[in-house]
Amino acid sequence: MFGGGGMNPRKMEQMMEQMGIDVDELDATEVIIRQSDGTELVFDDPDVTRMDARDQQTYQIVGEPTEREAAEPAETAESEETAEDAIPQSDVDLVRERTGASEDDARDALEATDGDLAAAIDYLE
Structure with missing residues (x-):
């Protein structure tokens, strides 16, 4: 140690x-x-x-x-994390990869399901 x-x-x-x-x-x-x-x-x-x-x-x-x-500029990541109700970009990307949905549709699905990844994917499929 x-x-x-x-x-x-x-x-x-x-x-x-x-x-x-x-x-x-x-x-x-x-x-x-x-x-x-x-x-x-x-x-x-x-x-x-x-x-x-x-x-x-x-x-x-x-x-x-x-x-x-870096995958995204540090300033963008910081502003994303400070917003209380913001959906993380990594979650949006994951939903997009799994469903083939657009970024806006993936974000809308996450917002509709209170950020629940599995529910958002089911919502879009």
Whole structure:
């Protein structure tokens, strides 16, 4: 987990617990970091550790990333996520792929079914 410079890992865990630091390994299959320049760093099958200390969470990602162009601009993704009742573009795309419907029809079906993917697909089929 951490390199303690030769310190006994058990002793290190005890010290961290005394300081109120909690460390958990997460079972992540993929981590994507979207950068402001429109590229993404994609970590497939990474080792992810979350450390909680003083009401703040810190994540450590260990793995070899690949770089790719972002699927959509970061500004669009942020504005989409901040709208409470907005249907995520990824859901619209999934319904379109499964049904062959247009983007507007897929979005309408998702809105009609309160974002339920399976119901939206059934609605269009």
